[in-house]
Amino acid sequence: PHLSFHGRRALVTGAGKGIGRAVAVALSRAGARVTALSRTAADLESLARECPGIEPLCLDLADWDATEAAVGAAGPFELLVNNAAVAVLQPFLEVTRAAFDRCLDVNLRAVLHVSQIVARQMITQGTPGAIVNVSSQASQRALRDHAVYCSTKSALDMLSKVMAMELGPYKIRVNTVNPTVVMTDMGRINWSDPQKSAAMINRIPLGKFAEVDDVVNSILFLLSDKSAMTTGSSLMVDGGFLVS
Ligand code: NDP
Numbered sequence: 592p593h594l595s596f597h598g599r600r601a602l603v604t605g606a607g608k609g610i611g612r613a614v615a616v617a618l619s620r621a622g623a624r625v626t627a628l629s630r631t632a633a634d635l636e637s638l639a640r641e642c643p644g645i646e647p648l649c650l651d652l653a654d655w656d657a658t659e660a661a662v663g664a665a666g667p668f669e670l671l672v673n674n675a676a677v678a679v680l681q682p683f684l685e686v687t688r689a690a691f692d693r694c695l696d697v698n699l700r701a702v703l704h705v706s707q708i709v710a711r712q713m714i715t716q717g718t719p720g721a722i723v724n725v726s727s728q729a730s731q732r733a734l735r736d737h738a739v740y741c742s743t744k745s746a747l748d749m750l751s752k753v754m755a756m757e758l759g760p761y762k763i764r765v766n767t768v769n770p771t772v773v774m775t776d777m778g779r780i781n782w783s784d785p786q787k788s789a790a791m792i793n794r795i796p797l798g799k800f801a802e803v804d805d806v807v808n809s810i811l812f813l814l815s816d817k818s819a820m821t822t823g824s825s826l827m828v829d830g831g832f833l834v835s
Pocket residue numbers: 604605606607608609610611628629630631634650651652653673674675676677697725726727728769770771772773774775776777778
């Protein structure tokens with residue numbers, strides 16, 4: 592049986608491409624009223640054509656003030672998927688301040704900020720809510736050239752736990768999904784080298800990368816009432832990478 596989100600209002604960040612886009616489409620098809628937030632207007636235009644009814648919200652999440660205004664005006668929501676992130680890979684000794692700041696601003700600070708805005712509205716409305724933060728296997732394993740990305744995802748896991756603790760009394764659940772490599776634009780840029788990807792696949796017990804749908808299904812489960820007693824947890828979508 593398919594999950595139903597009929598009448599629920601959902602905000603998905605990073606919804607222009609990849610996993611976020613697929614989550615927005617899946618939620619919309621499952622009956623939710625979806626606001627799709629992303630940075631590139633053309634992506635949101637093509638998404639609205641693909642899935643009429645999705646509300647576009649064009650915004651750079653690194654901009655705190657613009658986020659405050661735009662997300663505040665778009666709500667309230669019962670469902671939030673913090674999916675937007677950037678991965679700038681640099682060897683540790685070559686990490687630049689600009690890459691560090693960009694990655695922290697988008698991958699961590701924006702999650703905190705968007706969640707604050709949305710959770711405050713949930714509390715004012717008195718409605719229960721569910722938040723899913725898209726983390727990574729990189730939150731729990733060191734990956735070469737991923738010093739900043741790994742750090743943001745590790746911090747995101749802990750941020751999610753503290754949010755779960757503090758928002759639980761308001762019936763707001765907070766969980767993460769932690770995928771292995773997915774061949775989206777981000778995945779392709781970082782894992783197209785066949786030697787590098789073969790070495791990673793060799794460490795994954797199921798012997799393959801994740802599909803976008805694997806991640807979407809786990810996100811929808813954690814947004815749904817089927818996971819009503821689950822909060823503060825991280826759901827691995829990693830083919831067993833973390834136990835290998
Ligand atoms: P993509 O790069 O394919 O898509 C990311 C989306 O987020 C794009 O639409 C992008 O817009 C948007 N975005 C990025 N920065 C901002 C910003 N500052 N403001 C608004 N929107 C922004 O990534 P994926 O779909 O692969 O990744 C989605 C999530 O999954 C991320 O959190 C990522 O860390 C995580 N993940 C991905 C894995 C992978 O291998 N692909 C593995 C594990 C986790 P634009 O292109 O216009 O900047």
